[in-house]
Amino acid sequence: MLDNADIGKLIVRLTLGGLLLFHGIAKLIHGIDFIEGQLTSHGIPAFFAYGVYIGEVIAPLMVILGYQTRIGAVIIVFNMLVAIALVHSHELLALSGSGGWALELQGFFLFTALALIFLGPGKYKLKS
Secondary structure, eight states, X not given: OOOOHHHHHHHHHHHHHHHHHHHHHHHHHHOSHHHHHHHHXXXXXXXXXXXXXXXXXXXXXXXXXXXXXXXXXXXXXXXXXXXXXXXXXXXXXXXXXXXXXXXXXXXXXXXXXXXXXXXXXXXXSOOO
């Protein structure tokens, strides 16, 4: 009973998608002004900030539902690489106040999505 890779994949999908979706919902409620500012400070047009809704709302829903999971995971990987490059690059080698990696959360989202690209959704998913 404990040897069930499909249940493990479901747990990974629900965890990654669920936790990242909270960030997307916060952006839906509070807006994306910060992201627009970060993009323009790097010479990138502000309208690209709307892509965060794809990376933090649509892609997590895809992952949670198991619908085109690998595509959703690729989008999340791209989203996290952009976030790290624009906002967190100075923390790549930093530790937090409690001794953990300063980018634990971003690393979790990035590497869990990367793992899902290789694992796939498992048996418990929407039929696609």
